Amino acid sequence: xxxxxxxxxxxxxxxxxxxxxxxxxxxxxxxxxxxxxxxxxxxxxxxxxxxxxxxxxxxxxxxxxxxxxxxxxxxxxxxxxxxxxxxxxxxxxxxxxxxxxxxxxxxxxxxxxxxx
Amino acid sequence: xxxxxxxxxxxxxxxxxxxxxxxxxxxxxxxxxxxxxxxxxxxxxxxxxxxxxxxxxxxxxxxxxxxxxxxxxxxxxxxxxxxxxxxxxxxxxxxxxxxxxxxxxxxxxxxxx
Numbered sequence: 001x002x003x004x005x006x007x008x009x010x011x012x013x014x015x016x017x018x019x020x021x022x023x024x025x026x027x028x029x030x031x032x033x034x035x036x037x038x039x040x041x042x043x044x045x046x047x048x049x050x051x052x053x054x055x056x057x058x059x060x061x062x063x064x065x066x067x068x069x070x071x072x073x074x075x076x077x078x079x080x081x082x083x084x085x086x087x088x089x090x091x092x093x094x095x096x097x098x099x100x101x102x103x104x105x106x107x108x109x110x111x112x113x114x115x116x
Numbered sequence: 117x118x119x120x121x122x123x124x125x126x127x128x129x130x131x132x133x134x135x136x137x138x139x140x141x142x143x144x145x146x147x148x149x150x151x152x153x154x155x156x157x158x159x160x161x162x163x164x165x166x167x168x169x170x171x172x173x174x175x176x177x178x179x180x181x182x183x184x185x186x187x188x189x190x191x192x193x194x195x196x197x198x199x200x201x202x203x204x205x206x207x208x209x210x211x212x213x214x215x216x217x218x219x220x221x222x223x224x225x226x227x228x229x
Contacts, residue, residue: 107159
């Protein structure tokens with residue numbers, strides 16, 4: 001089954017304690033991306049990757065890091081989490097970076113992160 | 117997932133009726149539009165898309181209408197069912213280089229049985 005898998009799904013952590021949210025896709029997609037979803041703001045892109053070892057900043061990259069060492073994995077790293085990073089996070093992938101017809105963006109189930 | 121929907125406009129529809137969800141997009145250069153459905157506790161799912169050279173596209177029970185003049189997009193769901201209850205949001209994109217997708221904030225659809 002084609003899917004994007006994120007872990008953990010739910011996490012409560014304390015300010016400053018480094019954490020990593022993993023993301024894996026089994027569709028051999030080149031393009032992967034991280035979004036955060038906050039009430040009233042819609043999905044905002046944090047980082048994206050067009051292919052292995054190619055990453056770039058999205059709209060809200062501050063406080064986050066990513067890496068793309070393998071095609072299937074795209075972890076999101078919060079080196080020193082702060083309460084304003086409390087949010088619902090989605091990993092997404094698509095065959096290519098171009099959202100043309102037929103190049104559907106697939107989303108993971110989401111990771112609820114609370115920083116206290 | 118429920119807190120994402122708390123601040124959204126809500127459309128309540130009787131089961132069996134048709135639903136119309138509207139979206140205003142911001143970039144007049146956008147040439148590709150997508151509707152997503154997000155059920156509680158789940159990630160967004162693709163429903164239907166449309167290019168700017170079309171003004172209407174139909175899928176199974178869903179129709180998307182595009183009015184470029186007023187930068188307006190709508191999603192029509194025929195014979196709405198309880199399983200259609202979700203948050204729906206549109207997304208816009210511009211072809212050219214890296215095609216960034218900008219997502220709307222969404223509308224919550226509540227189907228009354």
